[in-house]
Amino acid sequence: MTREFTCILCPNGCLIETEYDPAPASEGAPVIRSVSGNLCPRGAEYVRQELIDPRRTIATSILVIGGELPLASVRLTAPIPKNRIMDVMAEIRRYKVTAPVYAGTVVIHDIFGLGSDVIVTKTVEAIASSGKAE
């Protein structure tokens, strides 16, 4: 089979033409015959990952109680299987944090055992404090 992939690992967005034999109906991984069009080796690895287990990171926000802002942005530290994105969103939505909350803080460790943490990406000070950048 041939398939074109748009690599999402960097802004180059290489269009990677791939020839592969699909995995047999029972199990096993597809066999990649050739990849072309990628500007770097990570493109070939991206294609391999897409064929066996496509993964993505997501970013969203969580509610902050008593903060100078209503939300703190969060992201995943490692990509998760694409088909778990909506579960992970629903789980993150259940969480609230109390200000002050600092960028880098882990809100959920190893979410659903997927090997990815949910971390805060924006520092939100408590409502009374002021004068700090951000």
Next chain:
Amino acid sequence: MIERRSVDALIVGGGPAGLAAAVGLWNNGIHDILIVEREKHLGGILRQCIHDGFGLTQFGMTLSGPEYARKYIDDVVRMGIPFITNTTVLSVSPSRIVTVASPDGMIRYEAKAVILTMGCRERTRGALAIPGERPTGVFTAGVAQAYINLYNRMPAREVIILGSGDIGMIMARRLTLEGAHVQAVFEVMPYPAGLPRNVEQCLNDYNIPLYLSHTATKIHGSDRLTGVTISEVDADLKPIPGTEKEYSCDTLILSVGLIPENELSLEAGVKLDPRTRGAYVDEHYMTNIDGIFAAGNVLHVHDLVDYVSLEAERLAAYAASYIKDGSLPPCPLPVACGENVGHVLPQRISGTSNVQISLRVRQPLQNCRIVVMQDDREVFTRRMRKAIPAEMIQLNIPASKLSSQGGLTVMAVCENE
């Protein structure tokens, strides 16, 4: 009575360009700096860009917007670079008098150098002149992004997106994650406006269709938006009668272009290039007004924030020399756009120093060469398998290739073989 102060470098805007310029000036020995920011916090538009993908070039890792901004803000704070927030610059004069309205009142700064880093604004519905009433529910992508990511307000349930700019596609994904239904993205051009990776990870991943060569021709509803009529367009981008299709929706997100925010620049006498809608600058990022510099999205709309930071860092090195020496080498040689090139920057160079040229192509090209000519002499060439308008192309031309005589022309030449 307006208070008067003096400062070596006054930076208008504390977004990614302003922050990188401040840190760059500091590292080049200029410590009498002031960053003026109109919002409550430093960071600019990055504060609402919570998605990741920033920082690959600058930091070798993929960060969210707030994390990327934080890296520069931490430097600013650690170095002790002065900044004032909640403060609006009211005017910049050609003699570099900057008047600001701060919480402490009006202050007039006399600056040796003024660094313009105001960023850009979004094109709005007004610029498109779509017929219909003025219901609520029509937002630019950045406004929807601010509602969701900063203010915790969900502005949409059933969504149509007009324009395939990067922010529009990123909002298609963001709205989907927050439970809205994004029906489709419509793009007037025959190719996507944003980067291919965003078509993939923001639209394809969520089964959101992208229709090229389509535009909105009517907006329905009077209080709240109830629907949008979409038409196909012909080669001249004119709607084709008979192709109208009505989509029922409560929200129309516009991602139809960004415009450098240059009202202050114009008042200072800065001349703008109609192609970039930013200042004409020389290779030192100095505008036609002595001592007034510009970088980042106020100069030309960038594809990546990393390149904004790098541009502002280059500006800072030149502005530091200017502040120390009172002048910079003359840049008499014009740089012109040739075949297939939409805009080019800087517009004037010295011909005696290394120079970085930024450009965008006019339309998608395959198997082309980016060529820089000085008079009839080829001084640079780069082969590209593909070149797209969504991507800013940057070339480094060493001084050794240049002559101090003769203008440059930058072109993209296709090989039809």
